[in-house]
Every structure is written in structure tokens, then in C-alpha cells.
Amino acid sequence: xxxxxxxxxxxxxxxxxxxxxxxxxxxxxxxxxxxxxxxxxxxxxxxxxxxxxxxxxxxxxxxxxxxxxxxxxxxxxxxxxxxxxxxxxxxxxxxxxxxxxxxxxxxxxxxxxx
Amino acid sequence: xxxxxxxxxxxxxxxxxxxxxxxxxxxxxxxxxxxxxxxxxxxxxxxxxxxxxxxxxxxxxxxxxxxxxxxxxxxxxxxxxxxxxxxxxxxxxxxxxxxxxxxxxxxxxx
Numbered sequence: 001x002x003x004x005x006x007x008x009x010x011x012x013x014x015x016x017x018x019x020x021x022x023x024x025x026x027x028x029x030x031x032x033x034x035x036x037x038x039x040x041x042x043x044x045x046x047x048x049x050x051x052x053x054x055x056x057x058x059x060x061x062x063x064x065x066x067x068x069x070x071x072x073x074x075x076x077x078x079x080x081x082x083x084x085x086x087x088x089x090x091x092x093x094x095x096x097x098x099x100x101x102x103x104x105x106x107x108x109x110x111x112x113x114x
Numbered sequence: 115x116x117x118x119x120x121x122x123x124x125x126x127x128x129x130x131x132x133x134x135x136x137x138x139x140x141x142x143x144x145x146x147x148x149x150x151x152x153x154x155x156x157x158x159x160x161x162x163x164x165x166x167x168x169x170x171x172x173x174x175x176x177x178x179x180x181x182x183x184x185x186x187x188x189x190x191x192x193x194x195x196x197x198x199x200x201x202x203x204x205x206x207x208x209x210x211x212x213x214x215x216x217x218x219x220x221x222x223x224x
């Protein structure tokens with residue numbers, strides 16, 4: 001595996017389900033990110049982790065819970081989601097969590113909440 | 115509200131022409147700027163990054179930054195149909211935080 005991988009690629013869940021999205025980066029980076037991309041809206045940063053420590057939480061509802069057990073893995077735990085949470089969820093990584101760092105994106109998980 | 119604004123397009127240019135994509139930003143704390151290309155159903159991939167005022171060229175792509183005017187642009191020379199995609203402009207601030215524009219859809223027709 002190379003770059004940034006995400007699983008699953010597609011997910012359909014009901015509003016009462018609990019599911020998790022997984023991201024793994026094979027680039028030796030120290031920072032990882034979760035983004036949400038909805039139709040007709042800009043990419044929205046959700047969370048930033050640097051060396052497994054959360055450094056940014058962009059006013060995301062508590063029904064989204066991130067977890068970063070090590071610098072290569074990032075999870076997004078989902079529970080009691082709403083239909084408006086249906087979107088493409090993108091994971092990214094960069095060498096450091098700095099302002100000039102290039103972020104590399106994974107393929108995304110397309111989520112549909114029924 | 116810290117924002118990055120782009121013309122949503124769609125921008126349509128003939129093959130071989132120059133495509134010009136523009137972006138303005140409101141956060142003067144932004145120090146780095148990025149252009150990503152996103153094909154339909156795919157994730158964004160980096161095209162160019164620029165940090166200093168002036169031009170930066172990479173092959174057919176030229177990024178321009180004017181911090182005084184809070185303006186970033188991307189020029190694509192000799193546009194090809196394979197350049198048809200959504201182009202995302204992003205400004206970087208602290209802790210790796212990127213603020214993205216809504217994207218400009220570019221279509222290059224043969």
C-alpha cells in the first residue's frame with residue numbers, strides 16, 4: 001500500500017447505527033486530518049492531529065468522534081448521524097501540522113445516512 | 115468568517131488555450147496557498163503550492179500570489195481535455211489548517 005488509504009470506500013448507515021471510518025498513511029508523516037466534502041460546499045476541515053495529539057477541532061458535532069492511536073492511523077467514529085451528514089469524508093496527512101505543509105489526500109469514504 | 119472565494123464556473127476553454135483560475139482570500143494570516151485538482155469521484159491532488167509574492171512555474175502551470183491584494187491565481191497553458199476537473203484553491207494558516215474555496219469547474223473542449 002502506498003500513500004493514504006481509507007476504508008471502507010462506501011458506507012450506508014441508519015441514523016441509529018455506529019460505524020467507524022479508518023485511515024492509514026504510509027508516508028511517514030506526523031500529522032493527519034479529517035475533512036468533510038458535501039455537494040456544493042467547500043471542503044471543511046473537521047479535525048487535525050499532530051503526533052497523535054488533537055490540535056484542532058473545528059466545531060464538529062459530538063456524534064463525530066476521532067481517534068488517533070499512532071501517527072499512521074486515524075479513525076472517525078460515527079454514531080446517531082443525521083441525513084445531512086451524508087458526504088465524502090476525506091483523510092489527509094502531511095509531514096508536520098504546519099502552515100506551509102502539503103497535505104496528501106486519501107480516496108475518501110462516501111457516506112450515506114438513511 | 116475566514117473565507118476563500120473562487121469563481122464556481124464552469125469555465126470552458128478550447129484545447130490549446132490558456133485557462134485562468136482565480137481565488138481571493140480574506141484571512142491575512144494565511145501564509146501558504148495551494149491549488150488542488152479534483153476529478154469527478156476522486157480525491158484532491160496537489161498541483162501547485164506558493165508561499166511568496168510573484169509567480170511560480172511548473173511545466174504548463176503557473177501560480178501567482180499577490181498578498182497585498184489577497185489574490186491567488188493559476189494559469190494552465192496549452193490546456194488539454196485531461197485538465198478538465200474541479201480546481202480547488204486553499205489557504206494555509208496555523209496547525210496545518212487549510213481553508214478551501216468552493217472550487218472552479220474547468221472544461222477543456224477539443
